[in-house]
Amino acid sequence: NAGVTQTPKFQVLKTGQSMTLQCAQDMNHNSMYWYRQDPGMGLRLIYYSASEGTTDKGEVPNGYNVSRLNKREFSLRLESAAPSQTSVYFCASRTSGAQETQYFGPGTRLLVL
Amino acid sequence: QKEVEQNSGPLSVPEGAIASLNCTYSDRGSQSFFWYRQYSGKSPELIMFIYSNGDKEDGRFTAQLNKASQYVSLLIRDSQPSDSATYLCAVNRFFDTASKLTFGTGTRLQVTL
Numbered sequence: 001n002a003g004v005t006q007t008p009k010f011q012v013l014k015t016g017q018s019m020t021l022q023c024a025q026d027m028n029h030n031s032m033y034w035y036r037q038d039p040g041m042g043l044r045l046i047y048y049s050a051s052e053g054t055t056d057k058g059e060v061p062n063g064y065n066v067s068r069l070n071k072r073e074f075s076l077r078l079e080s081a082a083p084s085q086t087s088v089y090f091c092a093s094r095t096s097g098a099q100e101t102q103y104f105g106p107g108t109r110l111l112v113l
Numbered sequence: 114q115k116e117v118e119q120n121s122g123p124l125s126v127p128e129g130a131i132a133s134l135n136c137t138y139s140d141r142g143s144q145s146f147f148w149y150r151q152y153s154g155k156s157p158e159l160i161m162f163i164y165s166n167g168d169k170e171d172g173r174f175t176a177q178l179n180k181a182s183q184y185v186s187l188l189i190r191d192s193q194p195s196d197s198a199t200y201l202c203a204v205n206r207f208f209d210t211a212s213k214l215t216f217g218t219g220t221r222l223q224v225t226l
Contacts, residue, residue, distance in 0.1 A: 104156040
């Protein structure tokens, strides 16, 4: 049981390049989330998916797209990377029920030059 | 006003002392409250959650919630150097079909020998 996994761990892009961050969970959770974390800003929600086949914008969605490929996988795409997207990206999935809890993946460090 | 506010610290406590971490939130509709610990370069990991007013204890950790004052705290008894990390407060609210966490920017705790 690996929990939440993310690939890659680290990536360097040039401005204008595109890439997809991958996330998968093996806990059979319905809801999945993408956050970015920047110094002094805390964790901010980019997009989330309440269930397979649905996605919704979070607090900072501009410049990103997402795909909920199936129940396990939720990817984040940067179509044209900008230096402002330099950040650490975390994927999370959530249990359901009365004691719902979010569990985080190890993160992807992205540097856009 | 930020939705979730925490003192950024650092909060420095000697080994063996009680560390007290505080968090206030603005949304009275918030339903559940979480404390995450984040070591430098790592992902957030859940320490505790609390739903009801009062105290909740788990080992050396006690979470306290006062919904009337919109205040959540985390007490760490017998602080250890391994407790040195950033502690993130998060509040949860259910919107439409999904619940969303809003995070504070975190308090950095330093436990000194």
